[in-house]
Amino acid sequence: MEDTIAKVRRALTDNIDLDVLARSGNFFKEEVIHYGVKTPVAVKIGKEAFKEIKNLPKKEIFALCEQLWKTGLQEECYIAANWSYYIRKQYEPADFKVFDRWTNKFVTNWATCDTFCNHTVGTFVEMYPEFIEELKKWARSDNRWVKRGAAVSLIIPAREGMFRKDIFEIADILMMDPDDLVQKGYGWMLKAAADYSRKEVFDYVMANKDVMPRTALRYAIEKMPAEMKKQAMAKGPNMRK
Numbered sequence: 001m002e003d004t005i006a007k008v009r010r011a012l013t014d015n016i017d018l019d020v021l022a023r024s025g026n027f028f029k030e031e032v033i034h035y036g037v038k039t040p041v042a043v044k045i046g047k048e049a050f051k052e053i054k055n056l057p058k059k060e061i062f063a064l065c066e067q068l069w070k071t072g073l074q075e076e077c078y079i080a081a082n083w084s085y086y087i088r089k090q091y092e093p094a095d096f097k098v099f100d101r102w103t104n105k106f107v108t109n110w111a112t113c114d115t116f117c118n119h120t121v122g123t124f125v126e127m128y129p130e131f132i133e134e135l136k137k138w139a140r141s142d143n144r145w146v147k148r149g150a151a152v153s154l155i156i157p158a159r160e161g162m163f164r165k166d167i168f169e170i171a172d173i174l175m176m177d178p179d180d181l182v183q184k185g186y187g188w189m190l191k192a193a194a195d196y197s198r199k200e201v202f203d204y205v206m207a208n209k210d211v212m213p214r215t216a217l218r219y220a221i222e223k224m225p226a227e228m229k230k231q232a233m234a235k236g237p238n239m240r241k
Contacts, residue, residue, distance in 0.1 A: 004052050005067055011045045012037050012075050024074075032109050034074045046079030050086055058090045062098055069106040077106065081116040088123045096131055099124060103138075107145040110181050114152050121153040125163075132166045139173040147174060148185035158189055161196035168204055175208065180215050187219025194223060205232050 012035045021036025037045075053061055061083060068080035084099075099121055107113045125131050138150035150170055157163050167189055174186040194201040205212065205220050209232055212220075221232045 004049050005064060007052075008045060008049045008068075008076070008079060011049075012042065015041050015045070027111070028109050030109055032074055032111075033072055037075050039075075039078065042075040042078055043082060045075075046082050049079070050083055053083075054086070058087055061087055066102070069102055072106070072108065074109075074111065077112045078115055081112065081120060084116070085119040085123065088120070088127075091124050091127055093128055093131075096124065096128075096134060100134070100138075103146055103149050104141075104143055107149065109145075110148065110184075113145045113148050113185075117149040117153040118155050121149065122156045125153060126157050129163075132163055136166070136170060136173065139170050144179050144182055147177060147179070147182045150174070151182075151185040151189040154189050155192045158192035159195045164193065164197055164200065167193050168200075171204070175212060175216075180213075183213045183216040184219055187216035190216075190220035191222050194220070198224065198228075202228050202232070 015038075016036045017038055018036065020038055021034060024032065024034040024036060035042075053064060056064075065080040065083050068076040068083075071077075099116075103113075103116065103121070107116060125135065135150045135153055138146045141147050141150075151174060154163055154167055154170070158167055171186050171190060174182055177183060177186075190201050190204070201220060202224060205217060209217060217232060221229050224232070
């Protein structure tokens with residue numbers, strides 16, 4: 001197992017791109033540490049390495065993921081998130097404790113949040129819908145990435161028309177959050193839900209537009225027809241900026 005991690009790290013080191021490293025800080029407000037490897041290259045390195053461990057017990061694969069998460073290096077975190085997704089057919093209810101801990105402890109920026117929650121957590125909740133209640137708890141967290149994760153975990157299910165009632169409940173919880181990255185997260189969730197339920201999302205936005213932060217509102221209506229956008233963006237007397 002240690003050999004696989006060492007190979008991943010050597011491959012990442014061998015693929016450092018100085019231009020990528022120089023630009024890496026442009027996409028984040030918080031400090032993020034990188035090797036400086038292009039994301040598709042890092043994903044490919046992780047996929048190749050996974051072939052060596054795919055037959056290990058799930059517990060051992062999770063342990064390897066955790067080794068990668070612990071470094072905080074962006075590319076290693078991407079690989080950890082992907083490895084946990086590659087074994088999605090093995091998920092069982094008890095795994096939520098692992099995913100909850102990783103999100104609280106190791107997710108430190110929007111990119112790792114979205115990579116992990118879009119796929120691993122989202123797929124888990126599709127498989128075990130009762131855990132949608134845990135995402136509602138996430139929405140009330142003090143951790144900005146956990147709050148964002150509550151929303152972005154539902155992006156893919158939302159596009160299929162799943163969890164419509166719960167999506168609006170989570171949006172209600174996050175509605176007044178002052179963090180723009182949380183606002184973007186739940187706005188994105190609503191935009192995804194509009195793929196399947198445009199009228200419901202439009203009605204929700206219209207009912208809340210006087211209090212919904214403009215950042216979230218813009219994300220939610222991004223793919224709607226021009227006339228709907230115009231109505232949603234029209235400012236009322238009590239509308240937030």
